[in-house]
Amino acid sequence: MAINTKVKADHNAPGVTEMLAKFAIEHPSKGWSDSVDQEAHRTFANWAGCAIGPSTHETMVAALGAVMELAPAGQASILGRKEKVDIANAALLNGISSHTFDFDDTHLKTIIHPAGPVAPAVLALGQHLNISGRELIDAMVIGIEVSCRVGNAIYPDHYDRGWHITGSTGMLGAAAACSRLMKLTPAQTQMALGVAASQPTGLREQFGTMTKPFHPGAAAKVGLMAALFGKHGFTSSRRALEAPRGLMQVFSDKTDWSEITENLGSSWEIALNTYKPFACGIVIHPSIDGCVQLREKYNLKASDIAKVTLKVHSLVLELTGKKTPVTGLESKFSVYHSCAVGLLYGRAGEHEYTDECVNRPEVLALRSKVEAIVDDSIAEASADLVINTTDGRELHIFIKNAVGSVEVPLTEVQLKAKFIDQSEPIIGAQKAASSWELSREIGNCAHLGDFIAAATF
Amino acid sequence: MAINTKVKADHNAPGVTEMLAKFAIEHPSKGWSDSVDQEAHRTFANWAGCAIGPSTHETMVAALGAVMELAPAGQASILGRKEKVDIANAALLNGISSHTFDFDDTHLKTIIHPAGPVAPAVLALGQHLNISGRELIDAMVIGIEVSCRVGNAIYPDHYDRGWHITGSTGMLGAAAACSRLMKLTPAQTQMALGVAASQPTGLREQFGTMTKPFHPGAAAKVGLMAALFGKHGFTSSRRALEAPRGLMQVFSDKTDWSEITENLGSSWEIALNTYKPFACGIVIHPSIDGCVQLREKYNLKASDIAKVTLKVHSLVLELTGKKTPVTGLESKFSVYHSCAVGLLYGRAGEHEYTDECVNRPEVLALRSKVEAIVDDSIAEASADLVINTTDGRELHIFIKNAVGSVEVPLTEVQLKAKFIDQSEPIIGAQKAASSWELSREIGNCAHLGDFIAAATF
Numbered sequence: 069m070a071i072n073t074k075v076k077a078d079h080n081a082p083g084v085t086e087m088l089a090k091f092a093i094e095h096p097s098k099g100w101s102d103s104v105d106q107e108a109h110r111t112f113a114n115w116a117g118c119a120i121g122p123s124t125h126e127t128m129v130a131a132l133g134a135v136m137e138l139a140p141a142g143q144a145s146i147l148g149r150k151e152k153v154d155i156a157n158a159a160l161l162n163g164i165s166s167h168t169f170d171f172d173d174t175h176l177k178t179i180i181h182p183a184g185p186v187a188p189a190v191l192a193l194g195q196h197l198n199i200s201g202r203e204l205i206d207a208m209v210i211g212i213e214v215s216c217r218v219g220n221a222i223y224p225d226h227y228d229r230g231w232h233i234t235g236s237t238g239m240l241g242a243a244a245a246c247s248r249l250m251k252l253t254p255a256q257t258q259m260a261l262g263v264a265a266s267q268p269t270g271l272r273e274q275f276g277t278m279t280k281p282f283h284p285g286a287a288a289k290v291g292l293m294a295a296l297f298g299k300h301g302f303t304s305s306r307r308a309l310e311a312p313r314g315l316m317q318v319f320s321d322k323t324d325w326s327e328i329t330e331n332l333g334s335s336w337e338i339a340l341n342t343y344k345p346f347a348c349g350i351v352i353h354p355s356i357d358g359c360v361q362l363r364e365k366y367n368l369k370a371s372d373i374a375k376v377t378l379k380v381h382s383l384v385l386e387l388t389g390k391k392t393p394v395t396g397l398e399s400k401f402s403v404y405h406s407c408a409v410g411l412l413y414g415r416a417g418e419h420e421y422t423d424e425c426v427n428r429p430e431v432l433a434l435r436s437k438v439e440a441i442v443d444d445s446i447a448e449a450s451a452d453l454v455i456n457t458t459d460g461r462e463l464h465i466f467i468k469n470a471v472g473s474v475e476v477p478l479t480e481v482q483l484k485a486k487f488i489d490q491s492e493p494i495i496g497a498q499k500a501a502s503s504w505e506l507s508r509e510i511g512n513c514a515h516l517g518d519f520i521a522a523a524t525f
Numbered sequence: 526m527a528i529n530t531k532v533k534a535d536h537n538a539p540g541v542t543e544m545l546a547k548f549a550i551e552h553p554s555k556g557w558s559d560s561v562d563q564e565a566h567r568t569f570a571n572w573a574g575c576a577i578g579p580s581t582h583e584t585m586v587a588a589l590g591a592v593m594e595l596a597p598a599g600q601a602s603i604l605g606r607k608e609k610v611d612i613a614n615a616a617l618l619n620g621i622s623s624h625t626f627d628f629d630d631t632h633l634k635t636i637i638h639p640a641g642p643v644a645p646a647v648l649a650l651g652q653h654l655n656i657s658g659r660e661l662i663d664a665m666v667i668g669i670e671v672s673c674r675v676g677n678a679i680y681p682d683h684y685d686r687g688w689h690i691t692g693s694t695g696m697l698g699a700a701a702a703c704s705r706l707m708k709l710t711p712a713q714t715q716m717a718l719g720v721a722a723s724q725p726t727g728l729r730e731q732f733g734t735m736t737k738p739f740h741p742g743a744a745a746k747v748g749l750m751a752a753l754f755g756k757h758g759f760t761s762s763r764r765a766l767e768a769p770r771g772l773m774q775v776f777s778d779k780t781d782w783s784e785i786t787e788n789l790g791s792s793w794e795i796a797l798n799t800y801k802p803f804a805c806g807i808v809i810h811p812s813i814d815g816c817v818q819l820r821e822k823y824n825l826k827a828s829d830i831a832k833v834t835l836k837v838h839s840l841v842l843e844l845t846g847k848k849t850p851v852t853g854l855e856s857k858f859s860v861y862h863s864c865a866v867g868l869l870y871g872r873a874g875e876h877e878y879t880d881e882c883v884n885r886p887e888v889l890a891l892r893s894k895v896e897a898i899v900d901d902s903i904a905e906a907s908a909d910l911v912i913n914t915t916d917g918r919e920l921h922i923f924i925k926n927a928v929g930s931v932e933v934p935l936t937e938v939q940l941k942a943k944f945i946d947q948s949e950p951i952i953g954a955q956k957a958a959s960s961w962e963l964s965r966e967i968g969n970c971a972h973l974g975d976f977i978a979a980a981t982f
Contacts, residue, residue, distance in 0.1 A: 126758070133757035134750065138611040139598035154595040230770035235723070266692070266736055267743060271723050271762075273770040279723055279761040282754075286724060293591065297739075300590035301583070304736040305728075313687035313730040319776070 077312035084328045085265075085309040088214050089258035092244035093251075095333050097206050098511075104336045105511065108209050113507040114173055114343045114483060115166055115183035116147060120503070120523055121418065121490030122168035123148025127278045131164050131285075144192040148494045150525035155192040159242070159292045162188035163285030167234075169418050170280075170400050171347040171490070175212075175340060176449065176474065178219035178233055179350065182341060184284030185238025186211035189292040190245050194516055199249060201513035209338050211245030211291075214261075216337035218309070220327035222320035227272075231319060235270030235283030240309075242291020243298075250299055257295075262304025264294035265315040275387070276398050343483060345472045346416040348400040351384045353470035354451035355403055359410030362455055362465050370412055370434050372457050378407065379443040379452040389440070399426040408434040411455075417489065449473060484508075495523065534769030541785045542722075542766045545671050546715035549701035550708075552790050554663050555968075561793045562968065565666045570964040571630055571800045571940060572623055572640035573604060577960070577980055578875065578947030579625035580605025584735045588621050588742075601649040605951045607982035612649040616699070616749045619645035620742030624691075626875050627737075627857050628804040628947070632669075632797060633906065633931065635676035635690055636807065639798060641741030642695025643668035646749040647702050651973055656706060658970035666795050668702030668748075671718075673794035675766070677784035679777035684729075688776060692727030692740030697766075699748020700755075709756055719761025721751035722772040732806075732844070733858045800940060802929045803873040805857040808841045810927035811908035812860055816867030819912055819922050827869055827891050829914050835864065836900040836909040846897070856883040865891040874946065906930060941965075952980065 098105060122128060123146065132146070135157045142152035146161050153161065166172050167184050175182045190207045215237045219226075227233045243264035247257035267290045270283035308314050316323045346356050355378055362368060384403060393399040399406075399421050408431050409420040425431060446452055449470070455463040469475040478486070484504055491500040503522035510519060555562060579585060580603065589603070592614045599608075601615035604622065609615070623629050624641045632639045647664045672694045676683075684690045700721035704714035724747045727740035765771050773780045803813050812835055819825060841860060850856040856863075856878050865888050866877040882888060903909055906927070912920040926932040935943070941961055948957040960979035967976060 130754065130757040130759040134753035134759065137753050138613055139600065140611070141596035141598070143596065154597070156595055230775035232723075262731070262734070263736055263739065266689075266728050266731055266740060267724070267726050269724050271765065271770060271772060271775060273762045273765055273768045273772075273775075274719070274723055277719070277760045277762055279720055279759070279765075282720065282759070283723060296591035296594050297587065300587040302587040302591065302736070302739070303734045305730045305734055308728065308730055308736075311730045313728060315728060315730075318687035318728060318730075 078317060078323060079312055081310035081323065082325050082329055083307060083310065084325060085261050085307055086258055087329065087332065088244060089261055090254040091332055092210050092214060092248050093254045093257050095210060097202060099333070100209065100336050104339050105205065107339050107341055108205050109508055109511060110343065110483060111173055111183050111338060111341050112187060112205065112208060112510055113487060113504065115187045116503065116507045116523060117487035117490045118169065118172040119162050119166035119188070120148040120494050121171070122165050123494055125168050127168045127281060128161065128165050130278065131161055135161060144195045145520050145524045147523045155196050156289045156293055158192035159189040159288035160285040162191060163288035164281045167281035167284045169347050170349060171344055171418065173341050173343050174350045175216050175219070175337060176342055176350065177340065178216060178223040179227065180216055180219045180237060181234045181284060182212040182216055182338065183208070184234055185287035185291060186215065186241040186245050188285065189242035189288040190249060191516070193246050193249050193292055195520060197249060198515055200515060201510035203249060204516065205511040207245040207248045209336065210248055211241035212338045213336060214244040215241030217328045217332070218316065221324045222316055222322055225322035226320035229319070230272050231268070232270030232272050232274065232280065232283050235287045236268035236319065238284055238287030239264040239267055239269065239290040239294065242288045243294040246292045246295035247298060250295060252295065252299055256298040258306060259302060259304050260295045260298030262306070262308035263297045263302060264291050265308035268315065268319065276401050340474055342472055342474055343478045343486070345478060345482065345486070346406070347418045347421055348406055348416060349388050351448060352388050352403045352406045353472060354449060354467040355380060355453065356406050356410040356416050357470040358451050358453035358465045358467045359407045360414050362453065362463050363411050363414055366463055368411060370430055373411065373434065373437060373455060374458045375456040376407055376438040377454045378403065378438065378440045379446055380440060381446050381448045382442045382444055383448050385440055385442055393426050396422040396426055403440055404435045404438045405431065407438045499523065534774060535780060536769055538767035538780065539782050539786055540764065540767065541782060542718050542764055543715055544786065544789065545701060546718055547711040548789055549667050549671060549705050550711045550714050552667060554659060556790065557666065557793050561666070561796050562662065564796050564798055565662050566965055566968060567800065567940060568630055568640050568795060568798050569644060569662065569665060569967055570944060570961065572644045573960065573964040573980060574944035574947045575626065575629040576619050576623035576645070577605040577951050578628070579622050580951055582625050584625045584738060585618065585622050587735065588618055592618060601652045602977050602981045604980045612653050613746050613750055615649035616646040616745035617742040619648060620745040621738045624738035624741045626804045627806060628801055628875065630798050630800050631807045632673050632676070632794060633799055633807065634797065635673060635680040636684065637673055637676045637694060638691045638741060639669040639673055639795065640665070641691055642744035642748065643672065643698040643702050645742065646699035646745040647706060648973070650703050650706050650749055652977060654706060655972055657972060658967035660706060661973065662968045664702040664705045666793065667705055668698035669795045670793060671701040672698030674785045675773065678781045679773055679779055682779035683777035686776070687729045688725070689727030689729050689731065689737065689740050692744045693725035693776065695741055695744030696721040696724055696726065696747040696751065699745045700751040703749045703752035704755060707752060707756055709752065713755040715763060716759060716761050717752045717755030719765035720754045720759060721748050722765035725772065725776065733855050797931055799929055799931055800935045800943070802935060802939065802943070803863070804875045804878055805863055805873060806845050808905060809845050809860045809863045810929060811906060811924040812837060812910065813863050813867040813873045814927040815908050815910035815922045815924045816864050817871050819910065819920050820868050820871050823920055825868060827887055830868065830891065830894060830912060831915045832913040833864055833895040834911045835860065835895065835897045836903055837897060838903050838905045839899045839901055840905050842897055842899055850883055853879040853883055860897055861892045861895045862888065864895045956980070
């Protein structure tokens with residue numbers, strides 16, 4: 069029988085729903101530093117490349133097939149493709165695409181992928197409303213702030229329970245961003261946040277299936293629709309986030325309201341955003357980075373390697389402990405496979421996570437030599453790696469922060485290379501170069517048309 | 526800081542996702558008794574009346590306004606209206622409408638409103654696919670079975686946490702029903718259930734706002750879309766419901782798998798369905814019934830009443846304890862208002878829950894004389910009522926089961942009267958009579974066209 073484990077309700081929570089709604093509408097355009105604005109542009113450009121790359125993937129073919137059964141109006145574009153669909157389903161599809169390769173941006177404090185639910189909602193609605201690039205960046209910064217602050221308030225308990233926090237907070241960011249784009253009042257935006265609060269998306273159980281990338285897409289669609297409902301006078305609880313039976317207390321025991329109320333409008337979560345160099349879960353990155361560095365330093369070949377011993381935080385194996393992945397998708401959740409390709413090829417891009425690669429004999433052989441040991445004295449962002457060579461050497465490296473972290477950010481050259489690597493096979497070299505330039509400078513564009521034309525057919 | 530209250534994960538849960546998918550597809554047409562089939566018809570007819578009644582309500586005007594921004598294709602009808610929209614949004618809108626007056630059917634074991642998320646999904650997709658009435662009833666019985674069995678397995682813990690269980694289980698029933706209508710394979714249906722599992726809708730915090738009726742509508746839309754995703758080859762966890770990080774363990778501590786696995790296909794939850802005589806939360810019904818009965822027995826006038834003392838289970842006040850409701854919608858969550866109108870007018874239909882009625886001086890005067898006392902020795906389905914009259918009498922009644930319960934079901938005459946009362950002001954007497962007859966016999970109709978024509982413009 070049931071025992072309600074929610075020991076006590078917090079009846080005195082501050083009015084964060086109202087506070088976030090007011091913030092979303094009233095914070096001034098570019099009301100942050102140049103460096104924050106630069107990070108917002110990096111976020112958008114990285115996101116766009118990640119959405120273009122998988123646009124012909126079977127995940128997208130299946131999702132588009134389902135959406136097309138609705139005979140949607142051609143209101144907004146799908147990056148990397150020629151079809152147009154209604155704004156809600158464009159938000160869904162671009163959101164799915166951008167997380168399909170698990171290659172999008174990460175807010176490391178919460179493991180939220182911030183752009184995934186927010187950017188596609190803003191892009192779809194923005195195209196339809198013919199907004200400026202400046203409005204797009206403003207709305208995206210605001211939306212990401214809302215999602216990540218809610219995430220900060222409930223992480224890690226919420227995530228530990230099994231929620232995929234990207235989808236279960238992202239609808240709030242998308243609702244805030246879309247409310248701003250449509251110039252709703254704070255009161256309407258508060259209602260929009262409430263409608264969105266009733267619709268969290270995402271279970272960690274789905275990791276390794278197409279439904280994982282579905283989560284940010286669904287959150288984008290929910291948020292966009294919630295803003296439309298708010299615009300048309302739909303009502304919801306004024307305390308939908310913070311009430312004892314509001315979203316946050318219902319799906320998390322930890323509810324640290326100060327994470328939302330403190331420095332709202334003066335500190336910016338998007339400034340902490342990071343971009344993956346490897347096309348897999350972020351917790352594997354320190355291990356891959358160590359493999360790539362040892363390979364380069366000692367010019368290692370597969371035949372040199374007798375044994376690989378990895379010491380990592382328990383979360384790493386909890387999330388990515390698949391020992392014998394069979395599909396490309398499963399291999400993204402395998403630290404064993406990831407170390408093998410890092411050692412063999414010196415990289416772990418999308419080409420290293422295909423169905424073919426995961427079953428390649430040389431990968432299988434090296435994978436079986438990787439042992440992972442849990443050591444919670446090692447931080448989640450770190451990894452300790454020892455390689456025993458066939459000639460008896462013991463090679464050691466400790467990675468405190470992996471490449472792509474806040475501490476060791478991707479350079480502009482690396483970010484561009486990542487964009488081009490993903491987009492060129494889909495839209496060709498010229499469009500890839502052009503859509504990189506336009507996305508990287510989107511805040512200066514009077515409208516979104518040139519970027520969308522470059523990034524679609 | 527966070528403490529994960531989920532003490533231990535159940536890794537050995539039976540494969541209920543697979544089991545429900547197989548059941549949804551393979552159980553034979555009308556594979557149940559005549560009395561179950563009759564209850565299914567009562568369920569559909571009652572649901573249809575409840576969807577027609579509020580079709581011009583401000584809740585529907587707002588929702589339709591939001592949906593129309595998508596310029597949807599005219600694939601399916603909205604009951605009581607002339608507009609057509611795409612099947613996903615028709616499911617949403619009919620689902621919202623049917624719960625707007627809080628007058629729809631109730632599965633008392635779980636307080637699920639079973640038809641709300643399932644019937645609109647089946648109706649919208651069924652109209653588009655041109656199915657028979659028999660197929661509609663079959664899919665609805667199956668869908669409701671899926672939602673209510675999942676509900677039985679997690680109630681009451683899940684509900685106690687603050688989830689609105691109608692929306693947070695309903696998407697599974699809608700997905701199962703729509704998968705059956707499209708003749709998906711069990712494997713595709715298992716994926717559809719998985720996609721739906723990632724998208725529970727509904728917080729109890731929204732009670733008293735438009736977002737409460739939004740919940741079944743959203744669940745209908747989510748389920749229908751999930752079935753389309755399943756059809757097109759989208760993948761999800763094969764254990765999306767039962768895995769340690771699947772839906773049921775994530776959002777409930779109670780997970781009694783036997784509620785799903787036992788007698789599946791031989792006992793039927795729809796047989797337990799009930800239909801409200803009063804347009805408000807079911808937990809108030811025994812109190813209103815008591816008021817109406819005392820009023821009739823003693824021919825009471827408002828001026829006769831000095832004091833009303835109600836003893837009820839704590840849940841009644843938890844759900845409907847609003848002492849001073851200001852709007853019609855809020856008054857549905859006020860046992861005080863409900864008793865006042867029951868005593869004054871001998872009924873508590875939609876006309877007794879308007880903004881005008883809630884502020885009527887005679888209602889306010891009598892409402893202030895109602896006192897409610899928590900007594901958990903009284904069952905949730907019961908109420909004990911004492912009226913002290915101005916001439917010194919003490920009148921007592923104990924209601925064990927209210928009219929409209931399983932034990933005291935609405936008669937056929939009462940059910941028809943409820944349908945006509947709701948639909949006639951919207952679609953006129955002739956269409957109301959015709960749509961009652963057609964919905965009540967829908968299983969014998971070769972197609973849904975005649976019913977839909979009668980129930981729309």
